[in-house]
Amino acid sequence: MERVVYLACGxxxxxxxxxxxxxxxxxxxxxxxGGFLDRATARKIAIDAFTSAxxxxxxxxxxxxxxxxxxxxxxxxxxxxxxx
Numbered sequence: 001m002e003r004v005v006y007l008a009c010g011x012x013x014x015x016x017x018x019x020x021x022x023x024x025x026x027x028x029x030x031x032x033x034g035g036f037l038d039r040a041t042a043r044k045i046a047i048d049a050f051t052s053a054x055x056x057x058x059x060x061x062x063x064x065x066x067x068x069x070x071x072x073x074x075x076x077x078x079x080x081x082x083x084x
Contacts, residue, residue, distance in 0.1 A: 012053035012060045019049050039068065047079060054081040 006024050008016035018027075023045050026032025037045070046066060054060045062082040068075045 012057040015053050015056055016049045019052065020045070043068070051081050
């Protein structure tokens with residue numbers, strides 16, 4: 001089994017994975033320093049990835065359930081992705 005730091009699954013994974021490779025993994029970026037993302041940056045990247053996916057993939061839903069896990073527990077945020 002391969003250990004991964006981030007991964008896209010589902011019908012839009014072919015759209016989301018290259019975006020994550022670039023934004024999280026620093027693929028094709030000079031001077032990118034790896035490391036963990038802060039919570040606000042990770043949240044923004046996740047929302048941007050699914051907002052883009054919902055525009056290109058008809059099987060991606062119109063809502064995003066975003067879960068954040070920290071020492072205080074599991075937090076759920078529901079966001080509308082399509083506004084049309």
